[in-house]
Amino acid sequence: MSRQIFVDRERELEFLERRYSSEKAELIIIYGRRRIGKTELLLHFAKDKPYVYFLATEKPYHENIRDLQRLMAEFLGDPLFSRISFGNIDELLMAFAEKIGDERVVLIIDEFPVLIENYRPVLSLLQRAWDLKLSKTKLMLILCGSSVSTMETEVLGYKSPLYGRRTGQWKVDEIPFFNISEFLPSYSVENLIKVYGVVGGIPAYLLQFDPEKSFKENVVENVLSKGSYLYEEAEILLREELREPANYFAILEAIASGRTRFGEIVSATGLDKSLVSKYLTVLQRLGIVEREVPITATHKEASKRGLYSISDNYFAFWFRYVLPNRSHLEAGLAEEVWERSREDFDAYMGTVFESLVRKPGVFLRLTGFRFTKLGRWWHKNEEIDVVALDGEEERALLVEVKWKDLTAREARGILKDLERKAELLRLDSWEKRYGLVAKSLKGKERLRVKGWLVWDLSDFESLLSRSISKNSLLSSGTNLGL
Template sequence: MGRQKFVDRERELEFFERAYSSGRAEFLVIYGRRRIGKTELLLHFARDKPHVYFLATEKPYRENLRELQRLLAEFLGDELFGKVAFDDVDELFMAFADRIGDERVILIIDEFPLLVEHYRPVLSLLQKAWDLKLSKTGVMLILCGSSVSAMEGEVLAYKSPLYGRRTGQWRLTEIPFFYLGEFLPGYTVEDLVKTWGIVGGIPAYLLQFDPRKGFDENVVEKVLSKGAFLYEEAEFLLREELREPANYFAILQAIASGRNRFGEIVNATGLDKSLVSKYLAVLQRLGIVEREVPVTATLKAMSKRGLYSIKDNYFAFWFRYVLPNKSYLEAGLGERVWKHSAEDFNAYMGSVFERLVRTPEVFFRLTGFRFTKIGRWWRKGEEIDIVALNEREKTALFVEVKWKELREREVRGILKDLERKAKLVGLDEWEKSYGLVAKGIKGKEGLREEGWLVWELRDFERLISSKLQL
């Protein structure tokens, strides 16, 4: 489709602008998973400012160095600079520093981990150039990378030669839900929620969906069709980011099939406990998997009662609907697979909708409740979808979430049962409130007049149109 879209990112742009106007040399580290929009953000920020953008590639280090030198010479408007024989990147950067002096110049090194992978000394050489020259100029150096593990382990970690040099860092995350409508104008709020359940807030994935086509048609064409960008993206990402993708695949398959406890994952995969523990830690760090504990759990209980789930919506959907149906999808039966998945997808959306409502910015905008802690609660077969706690004021809001159209009588039953379950949580001296979020609620206004806290998708429409700020 070739659509280009720059949506939201106000906070990130404010962060960059503050650094740009600081009047000192800046060394920023920007990272985040692939397709999250890092390059577009950086180029958007730098577009009207003096800048050099360099994208590292899989080419040998020396070829990357020559390309970087060519770009710096082009920026300086100096052909001779491009012909000087620099032995290494430190000499190149120090010579560039001498040329720019106090001039404010943004220097973006994108996919920096590729340089490190091909030539590890680049870390120490960059440290040398920064300490001796760059830190005394008007440069705004930005290192950017898609490999979260490499950026955290090689650039930000204590053992890194660059440790202590950075003046700021930002891990780029997904576009908030309330901005999805800008990618898909004309979509109903229900279709936006379902789209979020499949691709989350990843800009590159949202751009795959054609706003001129219906939700189901987009799912079949863009995710469930061989050759489509989102058909094999999960496999590509795991191979790119991880050294032993087969083991990670096995763990994600186990979680997607409902094995949520550590012991269940170990039994399902047949892998050693220590390996599973290590792999789960990596998947958590990458933001693909999350480990939840009851929101009121003590530190001692937290180590025993954790449940694992796939946090990344695209991976959750892919492992539930693409991978198990690969043989059918390879045969071009995507439409049939999707038709047969309708009932299961509705169940899947139940957990997706719950997770969306539990997202801090969504929950606060919807309810107006100021909390210090938010999460699920469960014990001995009893469960509450959302418990939001304000530990300073000793107030709590208990909320159930249903991906259903509910009648007034059903709502009353759910809320009465929620009051019962809330007593099991404890918090006896706290002020408690009770609420329900559903796809639709008949008799909502009457329930609200009685003091019940109830919200439906129409309330999301109001929030999407107003885009209230936190």
């Protein structure tokens, strides 16, 4: 199966087009985890513009530079340019800038961290070229990289030779949930949320799922089956990105097994506290792990009450269902593993559904409630899934999220208990509203008539339909005034 889908990325494209239209020299940094769709984004942006796209490889540094030189010669239509001997990348870039003169050209250097790894002086050489020549041209130079740690420290960091030279940067994230349907247009909202729980919003992973096959078939064939693209992807990514993958594995295994407090992770891994702290920081920077604190916690409380979770859904699923079942999966028992895991998967989806509703864009579209702060609250054995605070108006919306089919009576019980828990939040003078999001909710309209705020997957379906309509209008060129 081979499919090519370019989805969403409106904000990213708008950012790039704005920088392109400046008609000034631009040094743009684009980065984000592997498989997130950076290359597709940049090629989509550049397709109707004069551009040179170069992908750095593991070849020796000077061979990479010669490859870049050949691409520049092809762009210029000047075979002689490829025969000039350039000592380094700074000389090559300045010569190219001289050749294009006042023309607006996009030069994309993809996987820039590979060049840094092969030849560290490349950063200083690039700084020299920018200061002496490139900054005085109309060249739009884009440096792109998948190694988030390298891009943030070596390229964007304060100690980088390029510090202060960049004119813009963008970290590319997963596509929004409501765009996932463009990969799997025949899937119900419930199945789209399940897909989101397995692979998140990573375009390359979504492309592995065949829209003609059921959710179960896709999971069994494309994630749980040995030899499939997603079967070893987590290991490959960690080995590519990190120097000590075994220690990161141990930490992620501990979190996936329910050790969410710092002390619990230290005990489970047997690693030194300082090392665990360092590794967790790296995993947070990569977007694989997040640390949450109760939304109403003071600064002092926040330092002690944080809980860690695997925020990347693909990694969360992989460490929960692939790694622990490796022996059976290696033996070709993917379907048996899935059937045995289905009950636990429902519990897992409860956590996924909560985190989805807590996504700012999803929560705002679903509830219409504007907030200055959004998160979760817990204290001892009490917990509220979603707390939205509007600090300016002193209003709060408290919401419970259940991946279950509920009756009106069950819903009223949950909402009444939510009112009780609200008293523990120390928001006495605030106006408080209470809500519930469920998989399905019988008597939903009757509850709404009585003033309760309730939603279920049919409301997600409505939002999805609107999103599809909007995207259809955008792709057809209709002006929405957005």
